[in-house]
Amino acid sequence: MRLPNLFQTRNGRFAAFFLLYVTEGIPLGFAATAVATQLRRQGVGPAEIGAFIGLFYLPWAFKWAFGPIVDVFAIERLGRRRGWILGTQIVMVATLFATSFLKLPEQLWLFSAILLVHNTFSATQDVAIDALAINTLNEHERATASGVMFAGASIGQMIGGSGALLVTSWFGFQSSFYFVSAAILLVTLFVVLPMKEAATPPRVRAAGSAMAAAGREMREFAVTAFKSFMGTRGAFVGLFMSLLPPGAMCLGLALQSNLAVELGMDDGAVATMNFWSTLIGAAGCLAGGLIADRFDRRRALTWYILLMSIPVFVMALVLQHFNWIMPIAPDADKPDVPTLLMTAFWATTLVYAFFNGMMYSATTAIFMDVTNPVVAGTQFTAYMAMFNLAISYSATWQGISIEAWGYPGTMIVDGFYGMLYLLVLPLTRKRPGDVAADNALAPGRARKLGLVLALLCLAWLPVHALESQFGAAKDIVNILFTLVFIASALFLLAGAALLGAVAGRLTRIGAWFSPLLLLMQVRNYQDGLAAKLGVSTQSLGATLDIFLYGVPLLAAVLLWQMSRHAWADLALPSTTEGEAGDTALPGAKLAAAS
Template sequence: MGFLPNLLVGRHGRAAAFFLLYLTEGIPQGFATGMVATHLRRLGVGPAEIGATLGLIMLPWAFKWAYGPLIDVLGLGRIGRHGRRRGWILLTQSMMVLTLLVLPLLELPAQLGLFGALLLVHNLFGAMQDVAVDGLACNSLKENERAFASGLMFAGQHMGMLVGGSGALFLSAWLGFQPLALFIALAIALVTWLVVLPMREDEATAAQAPAEPRASAIASAGREIRRFAIEAFGAFLGSRRAFGGLLFGLLPIAAMSLSLSLQSMLAVDLGLSNQDVAWLGTASALLTAISCVLGGLLSDRIDRRRALAVYIVLISLPVLYLASALQQHGWLMPSSGKQAAAGLIQAFWIATLAYHLANGLIYGARAALFMDVTRPAVAATQFAVFMALTNLSIAYSSVWQGIAVEQWGYPKTLLVDALFGLSSIVFLPMMGRQLAGDGEALAGRRARQLALVLGLLCWAWLPFHHYGAQLGAGQKIGQLLFSVIFVAAALFLLAAGALLARRALALAALALLLMHGRQQIEALAGGPLLLDLVPLAGGLLLLLLARQRWSALEPAAPISSQPIEAVPA
């Protein structure tokens, strides 16, 4: 590969390299949320099944924080000989290509489960590639070129989503659906061949850790994850504004329905062709890119929390407008195969474009607000968790909206989404200036309060498990809510176990995570009893932690009035 340039050598080459690397992340994301959702709906797959599939696909992005220690510690032998992170990028992008090459062999919708599993694995490698690229960017970019390169990286991601979504929809008229996965794989393979293979990290950044047995490397990665958990635990509980940011990130940032699979499914049900959906996606992406810049500029000149509150209210308006238009035209339940009235299709276009214009405003200000409440001493750790929480909110929103569309119809789902999206405003006041005396004592109090709430929520599973059928249509959404509760409780127990050096807490956390397979567990002998015992035991441990003194929590360091330097998320 000596005839291809190493783009890491020069300023412009580095900018181009990271633009293209982020392009490879965006292409499969656009393919999944745009092309796949549209195609599955045309095949008659229900909204709940589509939402669950896409929510599962997004899940690996919520655990990006766990991949960093593995990438930092584990070497890859000859693959990593020109740089550890370059080796991981080469490996992960190669696996992304391989998983895509298998997709055309599957029959949809008959093999939807296997199709979703392959896309899950693909996104797992995609999330790991993202972490490796971010690490390479932090080490390779000079201080005076990071902001420009960060802008190009996010631009590359949006361009990739445009190519994988709208681009694939345009091509589907000539290629059909099956060959499109090969098109996506080819695009990633070209970037791997032209950019990653000839890449050589600088000697200072490519220096590898001393050779050590793989078991020792895995142990080192485990120690890094434990350190991460302790730092994150202290950072989020150590100040009121960081704790507010934790709750703000866990909720949907705003109304999300017109940026997820619901938009693609509704477009199909209204009778839009793939070409129409592609043009709509292209216009939406361009509006989002423009308003991203505008939102960032505005939020730098006015109070960021007030700006975000206004943006969150604004983005609910087109969602409410579309819900009203659907109600007026009697378009309530999902029903593909009939053509909607011209007035309703026009309302759909107006609502979608207005939504993406407002969505860009939020995107431009959200990351800056998270940086404002991040403690500089643990910036990378804390910011990574903020970004992971936003990905988790995207995943569970995709799932609940798919369920709600089947149970309640489009107008009610849009109404609930608009109102639920406004709930995040409640936590914006907590993300103001650091209060005097907000240190160790209050950190311990927050830990006790959070443990108490999570413990009681785990125990609430018992009546739901036995009497949830009486909720009717709400039972499936209740199941999703408890899935989120079990994840939150497990993460709390993992962090507390690392901080207090108690392995029993880690085991309880693992058991709570396994509750995601409760349908399979219930089918086993003694499964129903086990489904009661795990939340009961986990809740008991959390309630005991609510009485813990938490003396190990360090006082929160004063938060600098200067924003931390933006690095790729």
């Protein structure tokens, strides 16, 4: 029997992209719900689970780097995008199948590494699917397709989360790996293989190797994104806003799975909760989008963030009331769980899911508002990448915080930290006379950003000197400074590209120096590094301190010097803010969630 090419008809195209996005949602639901639940059930602590979830989301924060690779490298006879989708899905299935042979929690490090590879290919698939959608869908089909894609991802998360947990409750945890692998493979066999991609004009091959061409595209992406961020006040504020969680995130991340296990919920009950929360969250996304389109969306988002904080605070107070503070080992003798506590957990999780969905739709729309339509794909992708980075570090710090401060304390801090978003949100509002790519003010914004990063690098010096006094908060502070060092490295690279001959030697030094800022991450692995080198942690630490003090200090000097230059070459084509919504990717409304 010959399978149909779904791209031949309008409804077929909708069905194809629905199913392709199902395969994107499956890994997210599987890791964040099914795997996180089983890890806690097997005695893995909240900090390790938080780090696992944070690592799993990390490739989505860097998927902008995969775009040039997908654009440049292609096997034309397989289809420029179809070949990538086919290849990534095969690797996704293979990596999931490989993890089924690992023993948890003993091999958690290898399990995490393989799933990191898996999710890297999943993020690459997302880039290829969005590119295919742009080339395949007619303009009048794109709004409907965006909703269809979001629905597909939601169904995928239910399959990977609720479905995998139900299979686990019937046949054991190992069977869930075969289940999710089979679900992805079915789409590969019945959608991707029969797919006939529309013919596209032959790609003009640039001079040099394909790898060099991909590198040039990455550089062009980074430069264009930097220029667009500096273009208007809204875009500049959006740069910082995208690195903040929009409201309390804890009841949508691993904290919820940890609590479910500790409160005695079996896999079937967790699956049911995940099913309803995902469904209610999708309804909230639709409702939130409709309201935000008809009324002032910044005011709407303010209410959404405040409302999604209420169930978090209520659950924190209930846990405090019943003295359910610190995490409890799954095999420990537990106190009886009061009915009111379990009822509150169900109610707050479902209410939170609805307002969380409303928040996602409005947040995505605001990022579209501050995006310059001329560079919409570049700028919006960069915003969503940083948003995913915020989700990643939120999952990580919450896991650490649960073990240090307990559940109620973590939830209270998460709720108030999420409200920082509301302080910068009004600054994204368009003012009379604002024009996207307002080139007169862009250089000043670049100089201010360089100066702020220089001061933050200097702030690391006393923080590192006093880190022993931070206690459990040390790891959380480290996460924040990791963001500072990454941002500083990117700023130095942007300076090398944009200042060029104007700054001369300074830009060349900055370009070569930026990788050292990324290597500051070595501070988190001193114990393992000392063991491999066969030296004591103390002696390695003394040697490493030269690096850990010297690099931020020199980076601060370079950043300060760059902030003194004119940054004149920041011009982008001028267009009115607020027109970006029609030019964003068809799957844009999902990007923040995925």
